[in-house]
Amino acid sequence: DSGVTQTPKHLITATGQRVTLRCSPRSGDLSVYWYQQSLDQGLQFLIQYYNGEERAKGNILERFSAQQFPDLHSELNLSSLELGDSALYFCASSVGGPTVDYTFGSGTRLTVV
């Protein structure tokens, strides 16, 4: 167990629907990162939050949004889902500040049918 908890582990939903993925960071970590892993694109950075504030944004679609709550857990909201959104979504956490010490969760596998 890495200390980063992601729920649910698997999610199957229909096109056009909206889902929420949840991440609890490792104890003591203030930063949360969301990554999408697909077969053709590899691991792609989506967005970072630090202590509740958005810190950096990657190639995140407008249909996707995220937030980090006061208890530091984070949620990634995916709406108007398309078949191409099927992927593994990983959350990682770190203490914050310049670091290479990320801890990844086990991911949520999203299947859009």
Next chain:
Amino acid sequence: QKEVEQDPGPLSVPEGAIVSLNCTYSNSAFQYFMWYRQYSRKGPELLMYTYSSGNKEDGRFTAQVDKSSKYISLFIRDSQPSDSATYLCAMRENNAGNMLTFGGGTRLMVKP
């Protein structure tokens, strides 16, 4: 063209072999170079990182960075079946927050 290129494999070797995994990149601003190991149905875990150019050794693993050629390598000595996994290189600029740019990963299979 992707910023970080990595041969997807799969790479199949016998137990005990020396394994060489490589990545090339195009962004000269990358300063931190990392190798992650990812087992099936798990998240990536950090193996090693190197800052700027040079070599770093940790047990059976050696990471090399050649910034002049924009080329990084991970060597695994005395490979074991438990090393079978996907290996991802990742890179970060010095002042770009903590955003990592990953290679696509190389799948390694070590056969007993």
